[in-house]
Amino acid sequence: MGVGRRIGKKQGAPEPLSEEHFARLKRKAGLPVDTPAASTEAPSKRRRGNNAKTVKVEKLTKKNGVKIATNGAVKKNGAAAALAKKAVAAPKKKQLLDLGSSDDEDDDIDMGSDEGTGGALLGEDSDDEAELLGDDFLGSDDDDVLDSDVEEDARGGFVFSDDEDDSDLEEKLTAANIEGLSRKLEKKQAREDAEAEAELKESALQTNIVGTNMFDESDGEDGDEDGVPGAAGKTKTNLAPDLQLLRSRISETIQVLEDMPRLAAKDRSRAEYVSQLIKDICSYYGYSEYLAHKLFHLFPPREAFAFFEANETPRPVVLRTNTLKTHRRELAQSLINRGVTLEPVGKWSKVGLQVFESNVPLGATPEYLAGHYILQAASSFLPVMALAPQEKERVLDMAAAPGGKTTHLAALMKNTGVVFANDPSKARSKGLIGNIHRLGARNVIVCNYDARDFPRVMGGFDRVLLDAPCSGTGVIAKDASVKTNKTEKDFMQLSHIQKQLLLSAIDSVNHASKTGGYLVYSTCSVAVEENEAVVAYALKRRPNVRLVETGLPFGKEGFTSYMGKSFDPSIKQTRRFYPHHQNVDGFFVAKFKKFAPTPANAIRAEGGSTKAAAALGADGESYGDDSDAIRASNKAPISEEDDEEEKEDAFGGFDDDEDSKYMDRARKNAMRRRGLDPHMLDQKPAKKTSKADKEEKTEKAEEAKEAEAKPKEKKEKIVAATPAAAATNGSAKAQKAQKGKSTQGKKK
């Protein structure tokens, strides 16, 4: 990234930064300060409702600049949408997560879902907005959490971290930053205004916007009186669809759906309006009807529109400080010195920095190359925070590549204990290994299994993270192809594999762990069949787990019912995150506690639905024998007390052919180091007498015995880990050494 994407809306759930706070910072930086009446009266501890009202009034007094050009919707939908935005932007409101106090900052920073939905839809009344944003967004519950520390509020709404409480330093840092930001915002605003103007002119030439109504049957006349004209797509020309009118109709249909008795036409049912609205959303945003339907029904109509709108806007660029190498304040200062405009992502994270502007490529700064940070979406912090790994634990990251969460786990564990980072994709594992090395995570072992093979590969983990492969319906802003390329079959297949993976994850947790016994399941999808439905399935199949609170300070409750299906009430404890609520990627997080071993009959009942369970059956182990199944599904942690054979079993067997290559190479290297000719080894071996030779012989015999005893499919898949393991990849010795390391890690 050359110049960092500058995203106007403040990241995540933290409270809005007060105008007063920024005015104070600007005064400190010697900058001129605008003092709009509303901003100077901001109370130190604001409630949502008051807050929304205050900022609305303030916004309406400001110049009504429209930041069109940076909005994804405009870019994707073309110039007509730009015009549409301009047209509906009159009552534009200030974002709740707005940053700045000056007009310029407001105008430039203020964008995202609210702006996109337009004044006609959102925010004629601030209470509407509060309702739309839901309880979790600075709402009562989370407000309580976030506002509870009055001292922090007084300091201006954000902190670098709990242990870095020098507010003066912090403010100087931010003030310097704000100064740079203000200048950049002004320039950018001027540029964007010019671009928007050009787009508008072009749009008038290219579309049939001016003076016609594409939905109108009668030439030149208005549409239906109820504001809902005829069928979608009836154009009188073959020109591009009239996006402005399409958008107006979306608005109007939503209004009708909210007040059917008063606004609906007598001969039109709710279902007809909904169907019309979904079709319009498909045309306007470019979704397949299948996906638009699925996503639309997650929300009330108005909120659905806000969601679709937010998917047109990129989320903020965020980086996570690698606390194995630096502190957030130091990192922030270094990057500011390089011309990066940033600030802490919010109170909820001690390690996140949101980047507003950067004149340097953030993926190539000396700090980046030295592993002081990783570029990572804020939502990706959440599953790791929910898992809350402890030092010296044994943790499994089941689907780990490219390692954003693995390295976060390692950092929280302060490089103690061991993290097994698994991903079956060898290509993606390269990125995983790269990140592990760059960030200096030394307690990680990488392996390449299909995670459905767990816990047969190894089990007994204190904590397991399953960040499952998913459809990506939460990250449409990043990958717009999801809008059209996900079919019903994809959702069925994904849901199936997610269920299998989740059962394997549960079975890999050690219920008797003294410090843990937890599992977090997460996806970057908002689809119910990939989230609540998967969790509900696991709760049914594994009576030995229960859901617990995620401990995350924001997020909406998981669904306990959806389109006629109802789920276990405890699913309320799962958390959903949305781009239009917290300005984070759409995400889902569920946290389980395992309190007992998996009963044998549970595995039997699922008929071998996980690969591990199926393999157990194939191996001829009886599910009737409880102890077998329990052992298989709930292996004790590997410890130095375990006998050698048990340890090797846990790593799933060796590939002798592959191993012998590595072993030969290692022997030759050793000879070279000793100044001997390695080709001696290619000659017929002389009679061996040394102690080392004897040991080698015994080892080979043991390996042969083990290889015979192992089932064929249990090929060695540990590809790299700590530098030592990477160097001796795949050999039996490497595994023993690695296991030794893991054990050492545990002892530390």
Ligand SMILES: C[S@@+](CC[C@H](N)C(=O)[O-])C[C@H]1O[C@@H](n2cnc3c(N)ncnc32)[C@H](O)[C@@H]1O
């Ligand atoms: C959402 S990504 C994981 C992102 C990763 N946790 C991070 O934070 O960087 C899902 C991963 O699941 C992996 N995956 C797909 N099928 C899998 C399976 N059967 N077992 C384990 N991982 C799988 C994919 O290769 C992909 O890397």
